[in-house]
Amino acid sequence: MVSSPDLEKILKNPSLIFNKSCKSLCWFLQCTWSTPRRWLNLQEYQSKKLMQESGVAVQRFYVADSASEAQEAAKRLDAKEIVLKAQILAGGRGKGVFDSGLKGGVHLTKDPVVVGELAKQMLGFNLTTKQTPKDGVKVNTVMVAEALDISRETYFAILMDRAYNGPVMVGSPQGGMDIEEVAASTPELIFKETIDIIEGLQEEQALRMASNLGFKGSLQRQAADQIKRLYDLFLKVDATQVEINPLGETPEGQVVCFDAKINFDDNAEFRQKAVFAMDDMTESDPTEMEAAKWDLKYIGLDGNIACFVNGAGLAMATCDIIDLHGGKPANFLDLGGGVKERQVYEAFKLLSADPKLLICHVIGNQWTPVLAPGI
Numbered sequence: 086m087v088s089s090p091d092l093e094k095i096l097k098n099p100s101l102i103f104n105k106s107c108k109s110l111c112w113f114l115q116c117t118w119s120t121p122r123r124w125l126n127l128q129e130y131q132s133k134k135l136m137q138e139s140g141v142a143v144q145r146f147y148v149a150d151s152a153s154e155a156q157e158a159a160k161r162l163d164a165k166e167i168v169l170k171a172q173i174l175a176g177g178r179g180k181g182v183f184d185s186g187l188k189g190g191v192h193l194t195k196d197p198v199v200v201g202e203l204a205k206q207m208l209g210f211n212l213t214t215k216q217t218p219k220d221g222v223k224v225n226t227v228m229v230a231e232a233l234d235i236s237r238e239t240y241f242a243i244l245m246d247r248a249y250n251g252p253v254m255v256g257s258p259q260g261g262m263d264i265e266e267v268a269a270s271t272p273e274l275i276f277k278e279t280i281d282i283i284e285g286l287q288e289e290q291a292l293r294m295a296s297n298l299g300f301k302g303s304l305q306r307q308a309a310d311q312i313k314r315l316y317d318l319f320l321k322v323d324a325t326q327v328e329i330n331p332l333g334e335t336p337e338g339q340v341v342c343f344d345a346k347i348n349f350d351d352n353a354e355f356r357q358k359a360v361f362a363m364d365d366m367t368e369s370d371p372t373e374m375e376a377a378k379w380d381l382k383y384i385g386l387d388g389n390i391a392c393f394v395n396g397a398g399l400a401m402a403t404c405d406i407i408d409l410h411g412g413k414p415a416n417f418l419d420l421g422g423g424v425k426e427r428q429v430y431e432a433f434k435l436l437s438a439d440p441k442l443l444i445c446h447v448i449g450n451q452w453t454p455v456l457a458p459g460i
Contacts, residue, residue, distance in 0.1 A: 125349045128172045130228045131363050132345045139318040142311060142341045146230035148172075152208060156201030158229040166195050166232035171207050171224045177214035184221065185210040193232055200229060233341060238331035239298040240264050241312065243280075243319045245326070251282030252319065254290070254312070258299035261331035286316040300334065307340045308332070315342075322360055323353035372435055379431045381420060388413025391436045395420045415442055426458045 127135075133143045147158035159167050171178055171190035178190030187206040194200060204227050211221030238261030246253040257274050259267045268275055276297040280286050288309070295308035311332070319327045326348040333343050354361045376383035382397065386404075390412050394400035397419045404414045418436070420428055436442065 125351065125361055125364050126174050127347060127363055128174065128226065129170065129344070130172060130226070132347050133342075135322060135347065135360070136315075136318060136342060136345060139314055139321060141314045141318060142339065143345075144168075144230045144233055144341065144343070146228050148226055148228055149204065150208065150226050152201045152204040155204035155208075155227055155229050156197050159197035159200040162229065162231050164231040166193060167197070167200055168193050168230050168232040169200050169203050169207075170228045170230065171212050172226040172228055173212055173214075173217070173222045173224060175214050175216035175222060177216050178212065181212045181214035181217075181221075183207060183210045183212050183224075190214070190224070233333075233335050233339075233343075235261070235331065235333040235343065236336045237299065237334040238262075238343075239300075239333070240267070240330045241294070241298065241315070241332045242326060242328040242330075243316060243324075244328075246279070249279045252280045252316070254278040254280065254286075254294050254316075256294050256298050258297070261333070264330065280316070286313055288313075291316075298332070300340065304334060304338065304340060307338075311340050311342065322347070323350045323357055324348060325350050372438075376418070376432075376435055379428050381418065381428060381432055381435075383435065384417040386414050386416050388415045389441050391415045391418070391439070391442050393418055393420070393432060393436065395424055415439060429458075 130146060130148050133146065136143050145162060145164070147161065149155035149158050155169065159169075169192045171181075173190070181190045182188050183190070183206060185206040187203070187210070190207070190212050192203050194203070207224050207227055209223070209225075211223050213219070213221035238259075240255075240257040240260035242255045243252050244255065245251070254277065256276050256278075257264065257267050259271065259274050276294065278290050278294050280290065291309035291312045292305060294312055295305045298308060300308040315327055315329065318324070324347055326346070328346040329342045329344070330346075331343050333341050335341060349357065349360065372385055373383050388407070390407055392400060392403050392407070392414050394403055400417055400419045404417060407414050416436070416439075418432060420432060
């Protein structure tokens with residue numbers, strides 16, 4: 086978890102979190118939010134199902150893994166317009182390209198037959214976006230949903246903040262776009278509200294946040310109700326973050342959560358078995374998955390100098406020093422303070438399997454008795 090002073094600094098100046106030139110902060114966020122286990126990954130439809138079960142307003146939808154199922158789902162929706170979405174964990178689907186030749190992983194249509202035709206060009210094919218590997222990611226599932234018009238888009242999130250020993254709501258009336266752009270250009274449009282973990286979310290807090298998001302009249306009350314339901318979901322599933330972008334307003338006067346991202350506390354897996362059973366590991370990096378099996382924190386990078394370190398802070402500093410002197414780290418690998426010989430052995434196996442490595446940089450603090458036998 087992020088330390089209190091640093092997270093407080095970020096919340097006071099949100100643009101810090103998105104400053105790509107701030108390498109140390111980027112490393113800090115990547116590494117200190119990690120746990121010894123890999124994070125749980127859910128597809129969009131899975132997150133929406135969890136929200137639906139908590140009474141959060143989402144679009145009506147079905148899931149299909151064949152073109153015929155997608156077409157049938159579109160008929161069952163009986164909607165004025167249908168949106169078909171390829172289900173992968175990467176962002177940027179709308180501007181992605183399939184190796185079938187189809188452009189875009191998100192399509193709108195009013196014809197169920199067209200849904201089936203589009204699904205044929207999605208399912209079983211790789212979709213490449215700005216966030217996927219070069220060869221893209223294979224699409225095995227599509228979501229067929231009711232398309233709703235959005236008259237206004239806002240941003241809303243709940244995340245854990247150690248500085249306040251509990252959750253914090255973060256919102257902006259400028260949603261539907263990269264929130265980092267809002268934070269950088271108009272930080273005054275980022276609002277935060279701390280929640281007492283004992284007392285819970287208060288009615289006046291929900292109404293105040295709804296007002297800050299720009300909802301007026303009866304829509305303010307409706308938005309506040311959705312915020313309270315999202316907070317209930319946040320607690321119910323042991324989330325560390327629930328992000329809605331956009332939390333939208335329709336011309337018909339509905340407040341709807343159109344897209345969601347949920348992060349979970351991996352330490353709560355023992356009481357969230359149903360949620361963790363939905364984990365989609367098909368798109369995970371095999372090396373990161375193997376590292377997680379041995380409680381190793383591993384993040385692959387583009388360089389050729391391997392970093393083999395015990396302690397996240399030391400690992401971040403090592404990567405920064407390598408970069409400062411013109412080198413490029415090949416990975417971030419933190420073995421942790423209580424490392425065992427077998428973990429050292431497995432870590433070296435992972436690193437030695439990388440063909441681009443020229444050198445392995447080992448650094449630690451008084452751990453030679455464990456390191457030497459492991460090697």
